Amino acid sequence: MGASLLPGILVVALLAVTLRVFVFSPLSSPERLALPDVSPHFASIPINTGLHGTVKLGVGLQGPEDVCIDEDGVLYTATRDGWIKRLRKGESAWEDWVFVHNSSILGIAASRHGGLVVCDTEKGLLIVHEGGASLLSSHVGKSPIRFADDVIEALDGNIYFSVASTKYTLSNWFFDVLEARPYGQLLKYDPSTKESTILLDNLAFANGVALSKDEDFLVVCETWKFRCIKYWLKGEKAGETEVFIENLPGGPDNINLAPDGSFWIALLQLTIQGREFFHTSKVPKHVIATFPSLISKVTQVFGRASVMHVGADGNVLMRHDDPQGKVCRMVTSAVEHDGHLYLGSLRNDFVGKLPLV
């Protein structure tokens, strides 16, 4: 009797799961994701354990996604508890600097006029000074700015920032990767008009933004296209785009200019070898989006950490990895300063400091 009931129960359970997946999946018509070719360019620079030499600056920080350093060498990060924290030169303890409001802060950049420009994934673009935070830009046209991700200020005062997704939010960002439809934007805030405008639309999860040393171009990362785009600001090609680097061995998160004009790009591991079908087939995408606890089972996005050092010409110079996430997990930002790399992460409880030798 019991044995004869079993197939029926299994069929009902299977139907219930199928129904749940297709009725409750938050994705609309996901696309198959084109995974990067394993380029010989990267094969010549093998995965290593270079990030194992990372020293932890402070523990107990909640997901310090981005880091930046001001003219005086003060290190800043924004943590999930709503604080912008800072670490002065020679000190060992992080100071609560300005309370913003909640866990929604991502990219930060030092402003030449003092303070920081800050991406708030719920409110838009903020300026943060000693006295507190105020809103610089909340709308582009009539649309509210949501999921601002990374920001950089140019010498002329213009502020460039990315919107990762106009559809999804920080808490369900991986749905944007699974849906694989481009909802990202590159925006420009002009302080003379106090308005934001769209420079580039239909980007694949627009993430890190960095200016070149001469500010003649900027680079914006497209996380799930495994590439970064160059957007010309000056010269004959002003307003045009071209590929800066592609087929990256991970999804680029934040990008930062190094003192010598090269760039550091933090990479997210969006796949696990052998489980690529979760990105290339449509049904598994709906399954993961319905049961998000599966994300860590089919990606190493929260585990392995990688940063790439790339020249101003887009050629790879070096990489540093923590393949098992032993010391650093999910590094989201790498900033070079004074012979060291400072590492932010949504998953670590410290900012990393890696000597560059």
Ligand SMILES: [Ca+2]
């Ligand atoms: Ca930044």
Ligand SMILES: [Ca+2]
């Ligand atoms: Ca980011």
